Amino acid sequence: MCSQEEKQMKKIAVYCGASSGNDPVYTKAAQNLGAYLASHQLELIYGGGGFGLMGALAKEVLAKGGVVHGIIPKVLYDRGAALDGLTDLEVVADMATRKQRMLTEADGCLALPGGPGTLEEISEAFSWARIGENNAPCAFFNVMGYYNPLAQMFDQMTAKGFLTVADRQKLCFSDSLTAIFTFMKTYIPPEIRTYPGH
Template sequence: MKNIAVYCGASEGNDQNIVKAAIRLADWLVDNDFNLVYGGGGVGLMGILAKRVLDRGGKVYGIMPQELVDRGAAYDGLTELKVVADMSERKQLMLEMSDGSIALPGGPGTLEEIIEAFSWSRLGDNENPCVLFNVDGYYNHLRDMFDYMTEKGFLTRKDRSKLFFTDKLENVYTFMYSYIPPKIREY
């Protein structure tokens, strides 16, 4: 395991505990010799995360659609920035380049990216573990929703166990290294 995709916002939000968690995650990545694969932004949590990894001597690979580069959203000084045609290509390439996925608290884009990564794992198109970094219970309602999906028979208990919610980075490491992808669904 070498490259970790992190999904996070182009906004910092309004909770300094989440900003501090982004810095802790950056430190954890570098301390465990992981490279960061992310959306390539220089603003919000994306910028905080990338800057911290780079400042600590880590490698950061950004992937950004041309339209966002044209708007000035790209972080200058990354290890590498790949410019792609659109968000669909970005998400696909992020999964291909990474060995695991982590979502910091964020908005609809963050949520969409980590949920798509998990959904693809059930189809056999993503073998990477998916983790939601549940800072101060940010993802508690989403966790409850996945439990309810399971209760209602839309998600198996076995597959539900493949989506990990935690507020402890040491648990992320253990989950990722012991992860076995879901069995590919057959109909």
């Protein structure tokens, strides 16, 4: 249901593997996400690669008439990792610059299954939200329970007092794209942490 408070979503940063994993379900999920983005007029911002889930996602968005913005570090571009035919491709100096550019452009951050790089990027986006450096909602597309252990880790952080209950609720794990984008549209950033005497 729409409301006046509903966040306007236009560009979604998606973090995902440059590998496909060992189950076709992950590629299918990437393609489903690509089709969803295109059909809802949501532009994709991603790492610019043409391999693995990254390639499957971007190709599906393009095939369905959607818009894809690639942001790739020069070292990967020089190795031939980039996908041809993107709406636009920005080659940046390094990975840190890529992450910053993606966050700057994004209205929402979403992680498909992936490896350490995927985990690093979405974790940084969520961490920055807690200090007021990222107003975009963060979510995990929890395909076939892939991120269940991570969700349990965040619950452990909360139980042990390293993450507030309120901030834990600002992070979405779901296997439903409808639920994920409802979460994003109604998201309110965390309250900025304050320190005694300031």
